[in-house]
Amino acid sequence: MTNTPHLVLVDGSGFIFRAFHALPPMTNPEGVPVNAVYGFTNMLARLLRDHVGTHLAVLFDASRQTFRSEIYPQYKAHRPEPPEDLRPQFSLIRDATQAFNVPGIELPGWEADDLIASYAVAVRKMGGTCTIISSDKDLMQLVGQGVCMLDPIKQTPIGPVEVETKFGVPPEKVVDVQALMGDPTDNVPGVPGIGPKTASALINEFGTLENVLASAPDMKKSKKRDMLIEHAQAARLSLQLVTLATDVPLPVPLEELATREPDTLVLADWLDSMGFRSVMSRMGMGSPAGAHAHRAARASAHASANGQDTPNPAQTAPAQSTGPADLLSTPYAEYETVRTAEALQKWVSMAQEAGVCAVDTETDGLDPLAASMLGFSLATAPGKACYVPVRHEGTLEALTGEQLDATQALNLLRPLLEDRSVLKVFQNAKFDLLVLDHAGIDHTSIAPVDDTMLISYSQSAGLHGQGMDELSALHLNHTPITYDSVTGTGRNRIPFAMVPVEKATTYAAEDADVTLRLWHVLHPTLRTNKALALYEQVERPLVQVLATMEKNGIAVDRAELTRLSADFESRMKNMEQGIYAAAGREFNIASPRQLGEILFDEMGLKGGKRGKAGAWSTDSSVLQDLADQGHDLPVRVLEWRQLAKLKSTYTDALLKLTSKESRVHTSFQMAITTTGRLSSSDPNLQNIPVRTEEGTRIRQAFVAPAGRRLISADYSQIELRLLADVANIPTLREAFELGQDIHARTASEVFNIPLEGMDALTRRRAKAINFGIIYGISAFGLGKQLGIPAGEAKSYIDAYFARYPGIRDYMEQIKAEARTNGYVMTPFGRRCYVPGIHEKSAVRRQYAERQAINAPLQGGAADIIKRAMVRLPEALKAAGLDSARMLLQVHDELLFEVDAEQASAVAEKAKAIMEAAAQLKVPLVVETGIAQNWAEAH
């Protein structure tokens, strides 16, 4: 050690908040807000450049649970959650300390301030000096005797003089003053009625807090005197709270804090990834060429490690595990079954100390709105997990031990779920949030939440499924115990509640363990795969929004659905005899095979096609062709089929799934589609009929309750607008700027005819071309759509590309991108993998090429409406439109329910938020409708 060590201690946690509010907003290339990170980076760079100090460390708060919250639970208990733009910066600042090769120190149970105090005292004891980089008033008690502070933003020193100016007392008496005045932001009580002036006056007069309290009875009668006597205990408690601990065991010995040079390559790489070029040049590191070289070297090492001569990204998972070895090697075993309040309390405390834990619930069903929670599991570290059964029953084995009461267990779990300083990781969080909600814990109170399914989906949609077992096999090289092996299958299956708790534990606790390990492996890859912003700003916040929507449900008119069902049924019945007569015999009309045999074998009609199983195709296009030839049977079957479809899929199914309150609650799947769209199931409310008159009657049965209204808000031509934007096509952009009929304009451009008085047929052709473009056009497909020969369709396409060469260029560019990377990207950074892009079979390869062309447009549109959905609830609330509920999303449409009086205001606000959800080169346009039912609102 040097003779006179000079230790520089950076108050990392304090700096984050200070810099966030002091510095203008800025984002990194991925769109993640980084203003505090930038400030922090600059500060570290300056310290290293100027060689300030011989030793350096950055201190962080580890968890909210500290000795202070133990002696006084309200301490810092009602701190608001950090702003959304700040949250992603916490972990980035830890990354920054690592990149700079500076020790970042935190210790569970202690605040950064206590660590700073203890290190300061330690270095002073050995004759050294200390500079604390912070402006936090709570640290000012340490100033003096070789310890000084430096305001990290203003760069002004804070010495004994500054402290005395602020508190009116010298540094060593600061705690007494703070104890008297209290601190509302930290919930330090102090003595009511005593502020900074009175407090410092009292301390200056009596010397210490104890002296003040002891002298109080002798003071002349006043409010102040009474308060001092009455709240003496609170003042003593406050003194404990504000006094920093100076005897914390030092997690890293002082000598290991000796200032060391950063690894230039690592640092340059990180600065480059954050877009902090200016910091690099300021540190004299020159251009980021080194960083690129470094990255390239790492990438090729990676490829050769995979044993691939020509790395094919399409076949390489984006997130090769990079976690510590124990993440993969710790056994998946020895899980604890928690049966007592004491044991559960211990696990909750461990989770709080860890700061991150995984949670999983077990239920008696797959519908989270209806299921009962049978138990839950917690994981606090790899291999360290427990299961808490609360509603297991039945067999003798299951009753080998006691189990906690569900309510009691949840009340013990609640503080953890609501602890803003502990991250709760779930696999498919929306499901567990709704299960917990149903069990009595408001899902919106559970925060912060991460979801391994969405972390993975945000960077690997289309590459593989996002189920836990699949992710585990992929990233942890581990196959978890299957549900079926625990419950049995088929007629031997037993309810999970009847599974003996020890056996249930091996399954349930492992799920939490796997989830936590997956989080450790996958979360860091968000940044390297440039998906952090998408995850943080879109997918992650959307979980709570969708959970609320599913809970809301939509009201249906049961009587009307029942009437429709009966109506459809009687009409089908009436048609049957006519169909049998036309067919020449009775048969199952719902059987395509039997129908095909009758039409093409028995009746000998021409124009039959066979499907891949060899059976005659009887889909509507085939039947329509036959009908156009003048045949009677196909017409009747088409009509019968429409009614059968509407009855079985809609009227009957909806009635079955309608709650007692006459509402239907769909489930939105967030990680199914290859493009980023949502899907809806049980029931699917994204495919409710609209195109036919019969279908409209079903949509009319989706209603607003009395005094309420439905509002439909849908994006107009959002995918074509995205095309105009990403391909940057001047003519398309102009058409949207001018608010023209886009299909008519296309017709005018492609067929070279005036826009005014465009005939319907030509416009219809242009419309089909526009859709075809979005789908990655083919002559066959367009021809089929328009009912014209492929050759004629090809001439349309040629004409289109001749007029819009930029779109052809764009399509070629996207296909090349897919071939190079194995994926394409939406404008918002969502990766859509296209695994078939290198297929040998031309048919399959071209299919993949069309997917590649379509995905950025369909996926970009999905990103935009998701961004709007995340912003809408807060925006509506802020506008005082508190009666509005978001109910459904149908890809480019949002459906709201609202009090009649607020309907027009909500429609206006929703339109504004949706149109502002993205800044494209063309305007986004949203159309709204207000009515008592969905058909008329749409």
Place this chain on the structure above:
DNA sequence: TGCTTCACG
């Protein structure tokens, strides 16, 4: 369980 069909964007 796979196939076919058809509802939606």
Place this chain on the structure above:
DNA sequence: GACGTACGTGAAGCAC
């Protein structure tokens, strides 16, 4: 020369 195609979903019924 034959193949088999517009993009993305979910649900129902048939046939096995």
